[in-house]
């Protein structure tokens with residue numbers, strides 16, 4: 001059937017005469033994608049073949065610029081497709097996605113492993129100082145060279161074949177690892193029977209547990225599962241110490257225990273293959289390979305930050321443990337605080353100290369007020385303003401569009417916000433782009449999307465956010481600004497296409513402006529009375545932020561330090577990963593009542609695919625950056641200091657990947673980031 005849709009009838013293959021040239025979603029149907037992807041991939045193959053076949057010696061324009069131009073149709077089709085795959089999917093889109101995802105990665109690899117093409121890029125890279133290139137063009141050559149060499153370009157055929165085999169095996173090991181964890185999660189359910197078992201649990205949790213029981217054919221009972229969204233609230237609220245212990249033991253046993261779903265052999269093989277891949281690519285360890293293309297650059301730099309934070313975090317966790325032990329004693333308990341007690345007693349203390357209840361906060365955080373707040377902060381920092389428009393044909397009626405304007409009133413981007421959860425949308429929140437900014441052949445303006453999964457308000461009620469959800473909105477809007485303010489020439493360097501441990505700076509930093517008392521007083525207004533959020537509530541929210549940070553930091557760092565140390569082993573041989581983890585935790589003096597956030601046999605960030613392997617630290621790295629960056633504004637005595645905001649825009653939000661991230665940061669801040677700001681933000685500096 002696909003072949004029957006000719007290019008003439010396929011809107012994906014026509015030029016788009018729409019506002020901003022946005023995809024005409026009202027005319028695009030799922031069956032248009034397969035032929036469009038076929039045509040787009042064929043077009044890119046031809047473009048690449050023409051570069052390789054060019055008899056002229058490699059020059060910047062006939063090689064790098066030609067590479068940058070190649071794939072324009074593919075970018076257009078992909079932009080529309082992956083927006084639908086995330087935010088407006090269905091069985092047909094999912095089926096296409098299963099086919100197209102591996103095809104895209106295969107085609108990309110074929111380009112990066114093309115010897116003749118690499119020879120041209122490499123020749124330009126070696127001669128880059130002599131080509132008379134400006135800084136951005138020179139950076140583009142370097143980034144292409146990095147992409148090729150990290151894929152294995154330039155290696156002999158045997159090594160390339162071995163890399164390909166390793167890649168495939170690692171992909172299956174990653175999938176198996178995740179399936180084992182899921183199987184163990186599914187195999188366990190704690191059935192609560194009668195009111196005694198429900199002691200302490202909030203109403204909403206009980207309702208969800210009843211639903212979970214009903215779906216298992218256990219009507220009238222309640223079921224708690226090992227998914228984090230069920231496990232954590234249970235551990236936080238259940239007054240039944242015996243049941244908490246049971247849950248804890250099941251939670252940490254996922255992927256372990258020697259049974260059919262034990263991940264020990266998978267972890268060992270994964271580590272061995274990753275180390276081999278790194279050796280083939282010329283690195284001393286997998287961690288060295290992973291970190292080489294990040295802001296941290298080396299495992300040592302990442303470890304130094306983690307160790308700097310570990311010592312005060314551990315001391316703070318020990319003090320928190322003492323306070324929790326005192327709470328136990330005050331209640332007449334005669335037992336030692338254990339890992340399954342922490343969340344429960346911490347919640348009691350939190351409530352006693354700060355008494356923040358989300359139902360008290362939500363009425364002050366209507367969605368519209370928070371969108372207005374985010375726009376206002378962007379305006380005051382960067383001079384951007386937003387004008388709503390209703391002529392953009394979006395795939396779902398919930399989605400809204402705005403034109404982003406620069407201080408002179410000229411359009412710089414189209415912004416699309418799609419805020420409500422629905423069945424056709426993946427859960428969670430993200431930023432994506434239907435089109436990246438670039439100006440290789442005239443100025444191309446970005447089309448940037450924020451997708452959220454907020455619950456709609458009730459009948460004739462607005463959507464009201466929790467404080468966490470308002471943070472999510474600011475976070476994703478920070479990413480969106482990184483895409484919208486982008487001002488680069490070459491597509492490869494555009495917007496959010498930066499190192500993994502740098503990309504969260506624009507998003508996490510933007511969150512700091514949400515909880516400024518002034519922002520809350522102006523925009524956090526009660527949805528009925530329009531009264532501003534009371535100062536007392538603002539103060540309680542601020543104070544509650546630093547609570548339990550010793551625990552939160554140590555449980556995170558234990559996992560992050562283990563991840564880095566494990567991937568530093570140059571020749572893992574017959575490594576016993578679980579034993580290695582025990583040794584690592586003993587060496588750092590892990591407090592006995594704190595469990596690592598992810599124990600190895602179910603550490604999916606690290607073993608279900610490559611995602612955060614030797615990279616779990618990057619959450620902390622980015623937080624060190626955003627804490628230090630916001631302190632710059634505090635030091636200036638003005639949260640919107642124009643000179644600082646100007647540098648922030650120029651060197652971070654607008655700069656894409658035109659500079660090394662550490663260099664970009666120094667241009668903004670005038671110094672390297674100091675981890676002390678992070679310690680202050682988390683309240684880890686002073687001895688209590």
Ligand SMILES: [Zn+2]
Nearest residue numbers: 475479504507
């Ligand atoms: Zn993010």
